[in-house]
Amino acid sequence: MSNPKVPHRLQYENSPIDAVDSRILAALDADSRLSMSELARLVGMSAPAVSERVRRLEAGGVIRGFTLDVDARALGYQIRALVRIRPLPGKLHVVEKLIQDTPQFIECDKITGDDPFLARLVVHSIEEMDDVLEALSDYAVTSTAVIKGTSVARRLPPL
């Protein structure tokens, strides 16, 4: 079970993070550009100490990276949609590559069930959406649900 070449379990799974790490994660999730000194003030520790904790959270795989929250709408992508994609028989890999090569798909998960892929799409217009889906139509059946709003904005898993 514990084949070291196949780490199905990552470091922190068995040594749960403590309260300080939780506060660090929450603070950095809200603003990943916080200075280590400011973060240190927030959690009541010295800067080198929190800096070392952040480093360990990265090394342990908890923090996969520091990233950006970009508003697609502000870039003119006025329509967001979630697209379920069911490749025709034998077309699974072709379809996956096509999704990956279509930059308007900004995210795609492989899932169980009738439709192997669920992808997040951003487009400027209905016409652009039609172009993207049309390009898939020879290889897959798609079901598109336009996003009307957000009930839960991306948030951390419970810590």
Next chain:
Amino acid sequence: MSNPKVPHRLQYENSPIDAVDSRILAALDADSRLSMSELARLVGMSAPAVSERVRRLEAGGVIRGFTLDVDARALGYQIRALVRIRPLPGKLHVVEKLIQDTPQFIECDKITGDDPFLARLVVHSIEEMDDVLEALSDYAVTSTAVIKGTSVARRLPPL
């Protein structure tokens, strides 16, 4: 159309970002903790100039925030799933609140179609998944697809 109280269009929609802004966004998306001086070196400008551009991208709504990419699996959430949720008649708002109050739902969009909500769920085990879905069962019908993998990791819209 241009009711200032309802800014359906944000700043950058009509004045597209230039090549330098694109490189700034790509670099910060890869590592939002880059120092302004390092970022300046990457794009070949002075630090104050780059700093001002980042400030404008924030003010213009393109950059909504600087955030963290946390690996739920490293925290012990070994199962991720996408859940379509269809509230029973009259239960829409109850269900939405229930989703929001269930921290294992780390994201939820309101969408068109038969199922008004599509939520992303993280749980430690099948038992925990059952607990969460069971709590919804008096108010909604759910369809759950377990995530087997990722074809496209979250990426920026085409710039």
Next chain:
DNA sequence: GTTGAAAATAGCACGAA
């Protein structure tokens, strides 16, 4: 984890294109 010193950085004013 803490402290303290050296190097790097950020933020600001100001002038130039």
Next chain:
DNA sequence: TTCGTGCTATTTTCAAC
């Protein structure tokens, strides 16, 4: 306007404890 330079305050990093 937007960018570059130079100054100062802050921050990061490393050492020693």
